[in-house]
Amino acid sequence: xxxxxxxxxxxxxxxxxxxxxxxxxxxxxxxxxxxxxxxxxxxxxxxxxxxxxxxxxxxxxxxxxxxxxxxxxxxxxxxxxxxxxxxxxxxxxxxxxxxxxxxxxxxxxxxxxxxxxxxxxxxxxxxxxxxxxxxxxxxxxxxxxxxxxxxxxxxxxxxxxxxxxxxxxxxxxxxxxxxxxxxxxxxxxxxxxxxxxxxxxxxxxxxxxxxxxxxxxxxxxxxxxxxxxxxxxxxxxxxxxxxxxxxxxxxxxxxxxxx
Numbered sequence: 001x002x003x004x005x006x007x008x009x010x011x012x013x014x015x016x017x018x019x020x021x022x023x024x025x026x027x028x029x030x031x032x033x034x035x036x037x038x039x040x041x042x043x044x045x046x047x048x049x050x051x052x053x054x055x056x057x058x059x060x061x062x063x064x065x066x067x068x069x070x071x072x073x074x075x076x077x078x079x080x081x082x083x084x085x086x087x088x089x090x091x092x093x094x095x096x097x098x099x100x101x102x103x104x105x106x107x108x109x110x111x112x113x114x115x116x117x118x119x120x121x122x123x124x125x126x127x128x129x130x131x132x133x134x135x136x137x138x139x140x141x142x143x144x145x146x147x148x149x150x151x152x153x154x155x156x157x158x159x160x161x162x163x164x165x166x167x168x169x170x171x172x173x174x175x176x177x178x179x180x181x182x183x184x185x186x187x188x189x190x191x192x193x194x195x196x197x198x199x200x201x202x203x204x205x206x207x208x209x210x211x212x213x214x215x216x217x218x219x220x221x222x223x224x225x226x227x228x229x230x231x232x233x234x235x236x237x238x239x240x241x242x243x244x245x246x247x248x249x250x251x252x253x254x255x256x257x258x259x
Contacts, residue, residue: 036061044127046073052206067098100153115207
């Protein structure tokens with residue numbers, strides 16, 4: 001009986017692994033079918049995460065509107081997408097120059113998108129400005145620029161596209177944030193810039209964005225174990241958290257500004 005159980009265990013594990021693989025593949029294909037023919041706007045599409053979201057939604061058959069501050073990098077992304085995708089199953093992406101820190105142009109961009117496609121089904125607010133430095137060395141002008149790019153710009157774009165979603169009674173808005181939306185980090189006064197070694201890989205985040213759209217989740221907390229643990233420690237043991245933060249501040253008092 002014992003020998004039989006030992007022999008059955010690998011087969012059981014193999015069977016479970018096979019079922020999980022099938023589930024993941026079916027889930028992935030289902031996710032792509034959900035966005036087929038949908039108009040999807042991605043801000044800062046030329047960033048690492050923006051590119052991966054563009055890839056995932058493009059192969060899923062979405063009608064992409066790719067927004068970014070640099071036309072040459074938008075063109076490079078465009079070329080990369082159309083070179084690998086099946087043209088019979090995908091749509092040609094639309095490129096739009098958009099700098100969300102220049103809030104005066106955001107309304108015009110929204111109008112351009114609506115004039116082109118008539119509607120927006122999914123808006124992925126991915127753009128942000130990041131800065132590193134102690135609070136007293138960050139100028140008020142830079143603080144205002146960060147607020148325009150990270151808050152007022154996305155708000156203006158969302159409000160411009162929202163009435164159409166309301167009138168059609170359909171549409172999704174995805175807001176991509178980072179770990180500083182949950183807790184404060186030393187020397188990341190206005191926004192937290194994470195190295196890839198400490199953050200979740202853009203490919204994984206893009207796939208999660210697709211799953212979030214399919215499942216219509218309200219919130220997803222995606223992080224590696226250490227930052228995720230920090231959030232819970234901040235909530236449950238704030239004194240311990242701030243003690244660790246204080247130690248980090250003492251060690252890095254001479255950190256220079258970084259744009």
